[in-house]
Amino acid sequence: AAENACRITLGQAHQVRPKLPLLRILQAAGAQGDTFTLKEVMHYLGQYIMVRQLYDKRQQHMVYCGGDQLGELLGLESFSVKDPSPLYDMLKRNLTAAAL
Ligand SMILES: C[C@@H](c1ccc(Cl)cc1)n1cnc(-c2ccccc2)c1-c1c(C(=O)NCCN2CCN(C3CCCCC3)CC2)[nH]c2cc(Cl)ccc12
Secondary structure (H helix, E strand, O other), X not given: OHHHHHHHHHHOOOEEEEOHHHHHHXXXXXXXXXXXXXXXXXXXXXXXXHHOOOEOOOOOOEEEOOOOHHHHHHOOOEEEOOXXXXXXXXXXXXXXXXXX
């Protein structure tokens, strides 16, 4: 019925489906399932960087991902969290919209 359809669309924040290499990284950070909101993707990527200690302890905005699968995905040795553009480019390549 209409109210159910409405509930599904309202409740279901835009879900995205990560491609396999990105999904593996999210799962390594504790993600369950195969569709996420963009917010969840960013959260798990942050967790992944923390857990794998890829950030510089002194300059904590610097992430050194060369040699890690995250660096493979980004095509970068390092990046600053202050310049998210390489990250968004990677997400554009590795996320597809999940049908409702
Ligand atoms: C604002 C946000 C952000 C979010 C998106 C973007 Cl495109 C840039 C920046 N951000 C700010 N610093 C970080 C960060 C820095 C170092 C290590 C881990 C995370 C993040 C990132 C988060 C996150 O979900 N952040 C929650 C709060 N963070 C504060 C920083 N905290 C740690 C900083 C290092 C020392 C320990 C605390 C962790 C929680 N997700 C990310 C995923 C990636 Cl691919 C890259 C960076 C982040």
